[in-house]
């Protein structure tokens with residue numbers, strides 16, 4: 001994640017209110033996938049294509065957050081284990097589920113939040129370098145287990161799963177962990193075989209079924225990324241027509257499930273204000289179906305609509 005929004009801070013304070021006329025409830029997109037599948041790279045590409053990456057972080061319409069910021073703090077005994085690659089960072093218990101949930105809820109209420117960055121070299125949260133997340137129209141939340149916790153899963157308006165084969169992921173993880181996370185080869189391989197691979201199979205891979213869109217080959221899949229970018233662009237361009245994020249999410253989820261064009265529901269949702277949106281989304285839907293058949297992207301018929 002880009003760290004330009006880092007701020008020195010002495011605490012973990014969330015939920016700063018913004019003036020009421022500026023309140024935005026964002027469209028929340030979860031991005032899951034195994035380690036080194038390309039989740040951050042996919043999010044970065046989406047941000048770049050939307051012209052957000054170079055923008056001042058206070059002005060961004062689209063922001064990206066990593067689940068790493070919600071690792072729980074380790075006890076001294078756990079820290080010693082972690083130093084010897086004997087702590088399981090791929091188990092759901094390694095995360096602070098409550099804090100993740102509360103923070104996402106604050107974000108959905110349009111609040112500014114501050115979250116710590118994560119230091120892989122010390123296996124700890126870095127409260128000295130807080131990331132400030134300003135209210136945005138679209139928030140991407142990426143991590144290995146973002147779909148694991150039901151309460152958190154239900155918050156997403158759209159769920160993407162980055163599906164990269166495990167050999168490729170291991171081949172990418174080894175150099176990354178050595179060069180960027182201060183590990184040695186032996187430690188990376190031991191951790192991978194002991195914890196990462198089994199936990200992927202037990203906790204991460206089964207969450208693929210919750211995804212609305214599965215992205216085979218991760219960031220290499222430019223077709224899938226273009227589609228998602230187009231979807232977000234439609235959202236950003238048309239948000240003002242439909243008003244609330246809930247209406248937009250209903251509208252777009254119906255479209256992905258292939259129902260918008262089937263009858264009165266989609267037309268009703270668009271009544272009076274959204275015919276341009278309706279047509280754009282129908283065109284987009286047709287394109288998605290064609291591309292799905294060509295194996296560039298899989299659209300799952302997941303009908304979980306947002307509960308708010």
Ligand SMILES: Nc1ncnc2c1ncn2[C@@H]1O[C@H](COP(=O)(O)OP(=O)(O)O)[C@@H](O)[C@H]1O
Nearest residue numbers: 034035036037038039040041042172176219220
């Ligand atoms: N399509 C790709 N081709 C080559 N290297 C990639 C590709 N996608 C990601 N990487 C590299 O693999 C590593 C893991 O990618 P990253 O996006 O950080 O994965 P994740 O966020 O899923 O852990 C990084 O070093 C990244 O630069």
Ligand SMILES: Nc1ccn([C@@H]2O[C@H](COP(=O)(O)O)[C@@H](O)[C@H]2O)c(=O)n1
Nearest residue numbers: 034035036089090120123124143144196
């Ligand atoms: N102190 C830590 C914390 C996490 N990990 C590993 O990071 C992986 C998740 O991050 P990705 O960018 O790869 O999705 C996860 O598989 C943990 O094993 C770590 O090694 N050390």
